[in-house]
Amino acid sequence: MNRYMKLFTMSMLAVFLFAACEEENNEDSNNDPGENEVWMEDIAFSPSEKNVSVGTTVKWINKDDVDHTVTSSEGLFDSGNIAAGEIYEYTFDSAGTYDYVCTLHSGMTGTVIVGETGSNGDDDNGGGGGDY
Numbered sequence: 001m002n003r004y005m006k007l008f009t010m011s012m013l014a015v016f017l018f019a020a021c022e023e024e025n026n027e028d029s030n031n032d033p034g035e036n037e038v039w040m041e042d043i044a045f046s047p048s049e050k051n052v053s054v055g056t057t058v059k060w061i062n063k064d065d066v067d068h069t070v071t072s073s074e075g076l077f078d079s080g081n082i083a084a085g086e087i088y089e090y091t092f093d094s095a096g097t098y099d100y101v102c103t104l105h106s107g108m109t110g111t112v113i114v115g116e117t118g119s120n121g122d123d124d125n126g127g128g129g130g131d132y
């Protein structure tokens, strides 16, 4: 009988922990940039380094209350001012490393690393991202 009580308690605990974790995950997914999204939040790009494959359209979403820009360091793209809540999109058609800045906030910088189609998964597993 004791053993059953212990098992029962353990399983109840497991269910409780699982529910708690799931709630946390849901919260995270609401507070994190989605796939192919970069958020402008707290005067920073998040994530500041983004790995995508060729042909990907990256969405920058301004979550701050102030304007930002997404401006390529090589002059490849320039969003102009992005107001609070606005979105800027750019499609990366060739592989490479693309640095960009916000021209309104010094030190607000980001990088998009575009890999050949099909090699992106390998890159992620290689530990470059750190998110996985």
Ligand SMILES: [Cu+2]
Residues within 6 Å of the ligand: 043, 067, 068, 069, 102, 103, 104, 105, 108
């Ligand atoms: Cu900015």
